[in-house]
Amino acid sequence: MQLHQGSQPLVISFPHSGRALPADIAARMTEAGRAVTDTDWHVEQLYAFAKAMGVSWIEPTYSRYVVDLNRPPDDAALYAGQVSTGLCPTHTFAGDALYVGATPDATEVALRRAQYWQPYHDGLQDLLAKAQARHGFAVLLDAHSIRSVVPRLFDGRLPDINVGTYGGLSCDPMLEAQVMAVLAQNPLFTHVLNGRFQGGYITRHYGNPHARVYALQIELSQLAYMDEATVAFDEYRATPLMDLLKQVVAELLQFCPA
Numbered sequence: 001m002q003l004h005q006g007s008q009p010l011v012i013s014f015p016h017s018g019r020a021l022p023a024d025i026a027a028r029m030t031e032a033g034r035a036v037t038d039t040d041w042h043v044e045q046l047y048a049f050a051k052a053m054g055v056s057w058i059e060p061t062y063s064r065y066v067v068d069l070n071r072p073p074d075d076a077a078l079y080a081g082q083v084s085t086g087l088c089p090t091h092t093f094a095g096d097a098l099y100v101g102a103t104p105d106a107t108e109v110a111l112r113r114a115q116y117w118q119p120y121h122d123g124l125q126d127l128l129a130k131a132q133a134r135h136g137f138a139v140l141l142d143a144h145s146i147r148s149v150v151p152r153l154f155d156g157r158l159p160d161i162n163v164g165t166y167g168g169l170s171c172d173p174m175l176e177a178q179v180m181a182v183l184a185q186n187p188l189f190t191h192v193l194n195g196r197f198q199g200g201y202i203t204r205h206y207g208n209p210h211a212r213v214y215a216l217q218i219e220l221s222q223l224a225y226m227d228e229a230t231v232a233f234d235e236y237r238a239t240p241l242m243d244l245l246k247q248v249v250a251e252l253l254q255f256c257p258a
Contacts, residue, residue: 001060003123008054009135010252011127012047013142013202015069016040018060033098036063040145042233047143049246056127060120065089065098067112069120070200078200088112093150137212137257142202148223154196160189162219164199170207170215175255182247188240
């Protein structure tokens with residue numbers, strides 16, 4: 001896990017950027033599992049500018065196939081009636097099996113939760129607490145990306161930028177409006193607020209405007225910045241998106257709650 005303490009009230013979390021697999025887990029996996037296909041590819045590279053702006057940062061080492069850091073510890077479903085990908089996933093987003101034989105049982109899930117899930121959340125909580133102690137409030141950006149077309153999870157092609165605030169419950173309405181105004185000024189990228197992705201466990205659990213912690217999730221369509229077939233970063237596509245994300249982060253840094 002990589003953790004960077006910044007000077008600003010903003011914390012960026014990258015729960016699905018990790019790619020590593022412990023050897024004992026990888027040995028039981030299918031080829032699809034070892035390929036860690038559903039990684040949030042290069043998302044940390046898109047926000048690389050943020051550290052120099054004083055932003056705090058937390059990024060995992062291990063893949064979401066080991067444990068999904070953006071799922072509740074009891075593995076409760078986040079979206080009623082939708083496919084749930086699970087705390088310890090057993091299938092890819094496309095529905096391919098991750099394991100050759102037996103999938104993780106309850107004992108193994110509990111072990112992974114303690115070994116990988118809990119330390120990440122302890123680190124994230126610490127960063128938010130320190131930001132709040134210094135500034136009187138904290139802002140959390142949970143940064144994600146996903147393939148533009150995943151029929152098992154959503155219909156059609158996903159908008160380029162998907163902002164989630166749990167239906168407005170995790171974020172100050174003024175901050176939400178300011179972020180959407182920045183996105184609306186850029187015609188290159190489509191965007192939506194609280195569409196298919198309204199924010200996962202991290203946004204919902206830590207976002208508490210009454211306690212002066214304001215959280216939002218940004219889910220990017222990978223087609224906007226990379227070659228989805230080869231998972232290669234595309235500098236030409238990515239540069240204008242990074243410029244826009246820098247504007248969004250600057251807006252988050254300008255926010256000061258009443």
